[in-house]
Amino acid sequence: MSVQEPVAVPPRVPVTRADLAAAYLRFEKTLDRYPLPTARAEEINREFDNLTLAFFAGNGRAALQSLNALTQSLLPREERTDSMRFAASLKVRMLPPVARPGQIPIAACESIYPADIEPDREIALTLRLKHRGSGNVLEAPKKILGTQRVAIAQAIPVVASRNDLGGGCYDVVLVLQNEEEYPVAQLVVLDESLDQVRRRNEMRLAEVRAESPEIMLALGCCAGRNALLTDQPGEEVSALLLADPCKLQNEVGSEIEALLSGANPYRRRTGDTWRVLRADGSPIPVRVYAPPDAAHDKPLPLVIALHGAGGDENMFFDGYGAGRIKSLADERRFLVAAPLTYPFLARPAFFRILLDWLAEDYCVDRSRIYVLGHSLGAGAAASVANTHKPLVAATCCLAGGMFTTGPD
Numbered sequence: 001m002s003v004q005e006p007v008a009v010p011p012r013v014p015v016t017r018a019d020l021a022a023a024y025l026r027f028e029k030t031l032d033r034y035p036l037p038t039a040r041a042e043e044i045n046r047e048f049d050n051l052t053l054a055f056f057a058g059n060g061r062a063a064l065q066s067l068n069a070l071t072q073s074l075l076p077r078e079e080r081t082d083s084m085r086f087a088a089s090l091k092v093r094m095l096p097p098v099a100r101p102g103q104i105p106i107a108a109c110e111s112i113y114p115a116d117i118e119p120d121r122e123i124a125l126t127l128r129l130k131h132r133g134s135g136n137v138l139e140a141p142k143k144i145l146g147t148q149r150v151a152i153a154q155a156i157p158v159v160a161s162r163n164d165l166g167g168g169c170y171d172v173v174l175v176l177q178n179e180e181e182y183p184v185a186q187l188v189v190l191d192e193s194l195d196q197v198r199r200r201n202e203m204r205l206a207e208v209r210a211e212s213p214e215i216m217l218a219l220g221c222c223a224g225r226n227a228l229l230t231d232q233p234g235e236e237v238s239a240l241l242l243a244d245p246c247k248l249q250n251e252v253g254s255e256i257e258a259l260l261s262g263a264n265p266y267r268r269r270t271g272d273t274w275r276v277l278r279a280d281g282s283p284i285p286v287r288v289y290a291p292p293d294a295a296h297d298k299p300l301p302l303v304i305a306l307h308g309a310g311g312d313e314n315m316f317f318d319g320y321g322a323g324r325i326k327s328l329a330d331e332r333r334f335l336v337a338a339p340l341t342y343p344f345l346a347r348p349a350f351f352r353i354l355l356d357w358l359a360e361d362y363c364v365d366r367s368r369i370y371v372l373g374h375s376l377g378a379g380a381a382a383s384v385a386n387t388h389k390p391l392v393a394a395t396c397c398l399a400g401g402m403f404t405t406g407p408d
Contacts, residue, residue: 013091013110015060018235022183023064023088025318027071032322034074044070055310065089065113082117083176086146087125089115092184094158094172098231098245099189101167104157107185109144111151122147126175129158129187132244133168144174158187165189169246188245197249198229201256208259214360217278218264222255224276224283238314239274239285266361268295272317272326279343279353285313286339286354290362291330299365301334302358304351304384306341308375308399313340320374335362341373345380348387355391367393374398 036044051066068088072080093108107127117123127140141160146152158172159165167189173181188194205223210216229249233240258265266273270290277284294300305325307315316338317323329336337358344350358364371392373381378400385395 013112015064015112016235017238018241019064019091019112020055020060020067021238021241023067023071025322027067027074028319028322030071030074032324034076036074044074052310061113069116079178079180081176081178082115082121083123083125083178084180084182085117086115086123087174087176087182087184089113090144090146090152090174090184092127092172092174094185094187095155096231097186097188097233098194099165099187100193101165101189101191102162103165103189104159104162105165105187106155107140107158107172109152109154109156111146111153114151115146115148117148119148123177127156127158128173128175128181129165129170130173131166131168131170132246134166136166138164138170139175167191169244190246190249193231194229194245194249195231198226201226201229201252204256204260208256209262211262214264214267215259215262217357217360218255218266219259220278220283221266221275222252222259224285225255225274226252228274238312242314242318243274264361268362270295274313277339277354277357279347279350282343284340284343284350286337287313287317288338288358289317289326289329289336291333291335293333294335294362297363299363301332301368301370302355302362302364303329303334303336304354304369304371304381305336305338306344306371306373306377306380306384307338308341308377311341311377313338315374334368335364341377341380344384345376348380348383351384351388352391366391369393371395372398373400375400 047070051063051070054066055063072084089112091110091112095106095108099105123146125144127144129138138159140156140158142156144152144154144156170187171183172185172187173183175181205219205226208219210219225248228240228243229245229252230240255265270292272287272289275286275288277286305316307313316325325336337354339354355364355369369391371381371384373379378397381395381397382400385392
């Protein structure tokens with residue numbers, strides 16, 4: 001649908017997983033950019049613990065506002081501007097999130113909470129689109145205006161002309177008064193609906209002859225990745241929020257071609273890949289990172305990383321030190337698999353299924369398998385280690401508390 005005129009948007013929007021995830025990733029990236037002096041570490045940790053309590057109590061709005069304020073406190077004083085605080089208080093949604101060439105999508109801009117800016121001061125922000133492939137920059141014809149006292153509920157066209165938007169993925173940012181860019185969303189422009197692409201891929205996957213366990217596992221993984229291709233990604237599944245649909249569409253197409261030819265497209269694949277493991281019929285999302293050395297047949301150590309409560313399989317790769325574990329994997333030459341923790345807490349036996357699954361694609365050194373867990377993940381790590389003692393070379397439990405206590 002083409003949208004020419006602004007439409008009404010609600011002045012009070014719910015806080016979603018997408019809002020909290022984006023704020024958390026900003027916090028991690030800012031902390032990585034401006035490491036804490038030792039004297040402030042305890043204070044920041046305490047404040048983060050407090051906002052975590054608000055999150056688990058179901059008060060997402062308070063958690064989000066506190067997290068944004070905490071992130072801003074990490075910045076040099078000159079970067080803590082009213083325009084940044086105003087941008088942080090906004091939710092920007094692209095309507096539709098996946099558009100066709102010739103459409104004029106709108107940006108629905110809404111206040112999540114009152115902006116902490118000077119009373120009676122008006123802030124004007126520019127909405128900018130940056131094409132990931134070409135680097136072309138487009139700016140919306142209207143600015144986003146706001147004050148401390150008035151909740152924002154604006155809907156603005158993102159371009160002035162139907163001919164402005166070429167195909168591809170765009171990063172949507174707000175340009176602050178100091179010209180710094182504040183990421184808020186993504187927009188996808190494609191000739192064909194992702195829903196149509198997904199359904200066509202499903203028909204092609206049905207033609208794959210899974211004549212070996214390796215191909216059967218690869219087929220299930222490809223089907224899970226294909227399911228991420230959707231015109232309505234929603235705001236509660238992190239894998240959808242973090243995916244680059246344009247890149248994913250091309251990758252899945254190539255993976256299906258390989259499967260149809262009888263090849264495993266994930267064998268010795270290096271880099272960062274979101275995958276799906278099926279254990280006892282249940283799909284378990286897993287992020288896998290393989291350093292360049294994994295392309296060869298030399299056995300590599302394996303680290304299984306289990307996230308904490310409230311998180312998911314993306315925490316270690318995008319959060320927790322801004323994804324530091326991936327650079328460590330490159331430096332120290334080890335494989336990393338970060339599954340959704342909850343199934344492993346309930347069924348430690350899934351650990352062996354995960355190992356066998358990974359061993360179909362990589363040369364794993366079975367004498368050097370390590371388990372790392374944070375918080376609730378520490379409890380799962382301890383349970384896995386106790387259940388599979390001969391397989392686990394070492395276990396690291398971070399902030400596990402009572403979850404990691406036991407006879408061993």
